[in-house]
Amino acid sequence: MKLIEMKNSGALTGMLFAGLLMSLMPALTLSAQNVLTIDCSKPGEQINPQMYGIFFEEINHGGEGGLYAELVRNRNFEEHVLPRGMELKDGFACAPHSRNYAYQPDKPDEWITMEYHDWKTPWNTDSLKMIGWSVAGNADYDVTDEMPLHPNTPNSMYLKMKEAGVVLENEGYWGMAVKQGGSYDLRFYLNAVDYAGSVNARIVSSDKKTVLAEHSFNIEKAEKWQEYTAVLKSVGNDVKSSLQLIFEKPGCVYVDYVSLFPQDTFKGRKNGMRKDIAQILADLKPGFMRWPGGCVVEGATLENRMRWKESIGDPMQRRSEWIRWNYHSSWGMGYHEFLQFCEDLGAKAMYVANVGMSCVGNNGDYTDDLEPFVQDIKDAIEYAIGDVTTTWGAKRAAAGHPEPFPLAYVELGNEQFGSIYAERYEYFYSRLKPLYPDITFICTLGMDNMKDALKEVDMIDPHWYSEPKFFYENTHLFDDVKRGKFNIYVGEFACIAESNITGALSEAAFMIGMERNADIVKMASYAPLLENVNQRDWQTNLIWLNSGQVMGRSSYYVQKMFSTNVPTYNLAYSFSRDTEESVGLPYQTLHCIAGYDTDSKETIIKVVNGSAEEKKITVRLNGFQVSASGKVITLSADKPDAENSLDNPRKVAPIETSYEGFGGSFDYVFKPYSLTVLRIPTLNK
Ligand code: AHR
8 A cells, every 4th residue: 555645735746646635635725734634444554563673682781781680790700701713912802814795896985995804803801801800808819711610611710818808709780789688599610729618608788888698608628610509688779789709718719600690580580681671671562572683693703703502501601702892792691591581572583693704894704604504593493493302492492491482583694785695695595494484584685776686585674873864854765665575674773863852753753654664664673772871882772771770762762652552554644734844954854654453443643743843733534433532642852852861761751641632633733842642542434
């Protein structure tokens, strides 16, 4: 179905459209005013009920120190380990000299202008070793690999204590939040090569004056690794507490894998998600969740790519790896936890796989030996949905989940372009689609010509990080995309020029364009999702958090208003505006869309008014019996730069009210800087 938007001045153009428009002509003859005329007589395109999802990537400490509930930072003492395959030279971790896949000698104007990137990043092993940790008291200490606990976590803390009372302390991710009455699972490993006596484990308050929880372990001298566990129950609240191991005697030990994990996670999962952050995500009612990224999938070099098989099993045995956002991921929140979280959210899972290429903006190295990558994807699919009699399905069952997980999408690569990528999409697709016809295999090509070169594409994944002007001017971007060859998943988008209501409303205008084209735009996810405010790796992120708080920015509420107000299908409408442009802005900031929800029997109208003035719109609902009472959800602000903060998290938040003034024709005044959802009970005549 084609939906029509026009301006009063364009009445002549409007006359070219017969049928629907004929019945709307009275609206066009009115004097200057905004008129939204909705034809309720025939259902339009169905909208994917799971259209709006979430994009998770380990970035901004959104997982480690965010969604993943572990409280100890650098629990395995591996933070200083170089990215796999890189070498330390003159204070830099240096990638191998390899050709960038996107370099095209015949196209020197393309954005990859160097054949070899020789990518490198500053590296200071000594300072990285102690990330999260400190030692107080008379002791020599170092992080060393001379006493490996496990081949995947070879480094440990060596402590040679000359006096009693040495304290090994972890401050967590800018503080550990504990709650009064909360129970915390402590687990650590000790090799007491020359130590006998007690070790006191304590959670202490931020001012170090109060012991919030403690447990004493009696250690016997033994030259072997031994696991110690206890449940620590906090007697107080503190969002910046820390964990101490206090050695009551002099002596010599190695310490590794120190973990403190709240029992009260989302849905009570062990090794699970921080409850408040998971809940703010659950409140979005996401249709799907993408994992593990993002550039992290690709790696700064191919060796450095994310490997899902290293992210399952006992978290102690998982190999951590530096990720290209400049810190290590323990992969404690691994493939199994991701799939479980999708199930817990009622969302479909989207796994993003590496296809033998690293991040083009980093090293961009690649391999032509693709079979291991194909096999790895097959194994990932089997782990998620395979029968328990298969090798990987059996591993899922052994991990406690014999039922299949809701894996529905596999993206082949991330943000990769060019002919080398296009060829391998075809190759991976031809190898995987016949085996898994129900899985949608997403192609990372954007809306350029390359997609036409491909024989078969399930779905493409264009990304847009831009400014308000771009999003407002492109509300019709999808209207003319050729139908029939592929669907579109807008995998990453965000207004990065303005982190405030202005940016958020421009995203809403763009989303109206997506929803209007729901026959081809099947899914969308804002990116990035989470930011621990103590480390911003990317300028604009949807949700901000610290150790004890979490809040959604204005863009979060835009996402929520769309994802919780998805109609069943679109309704045909025409929108005539009284002015071509919003005052003071060179682009139109008044946009709307209408749809019908067959479950609740409501017409759902979404209106963006990005201007500084109120806008009155006359709404006509043709072909419906309309109830006067309904619901209005309004997100608005008094200033264009208004934004939420951790101290004022609901400054820009939707307000839901009942409304009694609906009818077959009614006027509604939309607030300045607002997104409004009208839910109007309506029945077919
Ligand atoms: O969302 C942040 C980054 O933006 C993602 O990792 C990458 O896919 C894109 O370039």
